Amino acid sequence: MPAVSFQAVSKTYQTPKGPFQALRQVNLDIEEGEFFGLLGPNGAGKTTLISILAGLARPTAGRVLVQGADVQAEFADARRRLGVVPQELVFDPFFNVRESLRIQSGYFGVKHNDAWIDELLHELGLTDKASANMRQLSGGMKRRVLVAQALVHKPPIIVLDEPTAGVDVELRQTLWQFIAKLNKQGHTVLLTTHYLEEAEALCGRIAMLKTGQVVALDRTSNLLRSASGSVLQFKTDQELPPPLRALARVTGRIAQLPAHDAREIEQHLAALRTAGVEVHDMEIRRPDLEDVFLQVMSGTGSASQSAEADASAAAPGRPQQGTATVGDGQGTSVQSMGAQK
Numbered sequence: 581m582p583a584v585s586f587q588a589v590s591k592t593y594q595t596p597k598g599p600f601q602a603l604r605q606v607n608l609d610i611e612e613g614e615f616f617g618l619l620g621p622n623g624a625g626k627t628t629l630i631s632i633l634a635g636l637a638r639p640t641a642g643r644v645l646v647q648g649a650d651v652q653a654e655f656a657d658a659r660r661r662l663g664v665v666p667q668e669l670v671f672d673p674f675f676n677v678r679e680s681l682r683i684q685s686g687y688f689g690v691k692h693n694d695a696w697i698d699e700l701l702h703e704l705g706l707t708d709k710a711s712a713n714m715r716q717l718s719g720g721m722k723r724r725v726l727v728a729q730a731l732v733h734k735p736p737i738i739v740l741d742e743p744t745a746g747v748d749v750e751l752r753q754t755l756w757q758f759i760a761k762l763n764k765q766g767h768t769v770l771l772t773t774h775y776l777e778e779a780e781a782l783c784g785r786i787a788m789l790k791t792g793q794v795v796a797l798d799r800t801s802n803l804l805r806s807a808s809g810s811v812l813q814f815k816t817d818q819e820l821p822p823p824l825r826a827l828a829r830v831t832g833r834i835a836q837l838p839a840h841d842a843r844e845i846e847q848h849l850a851a852l853r854t855a856g857v858e859v860h861d862m863e864i865r866r867p868d869l870e871d872v873f874l875q876v877m878s879g880t881g882s883a884s885q886s887a888e889a890d891a892s893a894a895a896p897g898r899p900q901q902g903t904a905t906v907g908d909g910q911g912t913s914v915q916s917m918g919a920q921k
């Protein structure tokens with residue numbers, strides 16, 4: 581039985597401008613013990629999908645099962661199996677950290693769990709903040725408390741909606757070490773993030789959403805293998821000539837140019853030479869997850885051109901043959917996530 585099963589989930593919001601379809605027939609099974617990534621540009625529908633999973637929003641059609649329990653029909657049972665770290669920093673300002681963790685435990689009928697609360701505080705670097713009022717905490721500290729709150733009842737499934745947005749490097753490392761440890765102990769993890777490096781490093785399998793549809797679903801290693809060509813990367817202080825500018829991903833001084841083959845790399849270099857652009861620290865590398873993401877979202881490259889959706893799940897540690905898959909691959913432009921790296 582999957583840990584989480586999204587079955588033909590659709591969601592239409594009623595807005596002043598008329599109905600807006602945020603999710604279209606999402607079918608996705610997440611197996612027990614997986615570390616699963618849900619990626620997509622802003623507005624793709626990730627938070628909507630997680631809100632439906634957490635029982636905070638109703639699907640317009642379809643259903644979601646958590647270890648077999650229907651989120652709508654068996655809410656309490658399904659919810660108890662989930663630990664959800666929300667994207668928004670929501671907290672009660674009147675309590676201190678330990679109190680809010682005890683109160684949260686109470687919501688799930690869990691008592692006498694001070695030893696686990698102490699462990700959570702320790703693992704998340706919150707021990708010396710246990711008596712601090714929630715109001716006094718920095719944004720990053722509040723986020724740590726939200727993670728601890730989600731875990732007080734030791735849920736088998738941990739759902740993290742952009743847990744590292746606006747969080748410093750140290751907390752990210754602490755958080756990922758802890759979540760990876762819980763995953764090794766058997767907890768299933770569902771993560772949404774805009775940090776594609778994190779997703780690449782952590783997630784065994786990834787689904788990409790675009791305008792409410794699953795447009796790629798595969799093991800991370802397969803997605804990386806399926807990306808076509810290579811990337812010419814270099815530093816420069818000068819502006820790229822127009823044809824290359826249109827192709828390039830530029831972050832500060834670093835420019836990255838996709839190339840199908842050696843010939844195209846030669847052409848890029850020739851264009852740079854002709855334009856008198858001086859390049860430093862040049863390297864040719866394999867595409868990373870961000871390149872795959874951009875290819876999938878723009879409907880280009882082999883990662884986005886396989887035929888049929890592979891909706892079956894692979895259990896962790898059991899690699900499966902599979903192909904990255906896309907839907908129509910048309911229309912919307914991709915909001916590059918490079919700036920958030």
Ligand SMILES: Nc1ncnc2c1ncn2[C@@H]1O[C@H](COP(=O)(O)OP(=O)(O)OP(=O)(O)O)[C@@H](O)[C@H]1O
Nearest residue numbers: 593595600602620621622623624625626627628629
């Ligand atoms: N309550 C709502 N009413 C109307 N439209 C909504 C509502 N909530 C979300 N939407 C719209 O649904 C779409 C999906 O939003 P959602 O927050 O699920 O995306 P997301 O993938 O989580 O984006 P982000 O990466 O920015 O967090 C967006 O176009 C959003 O504007």
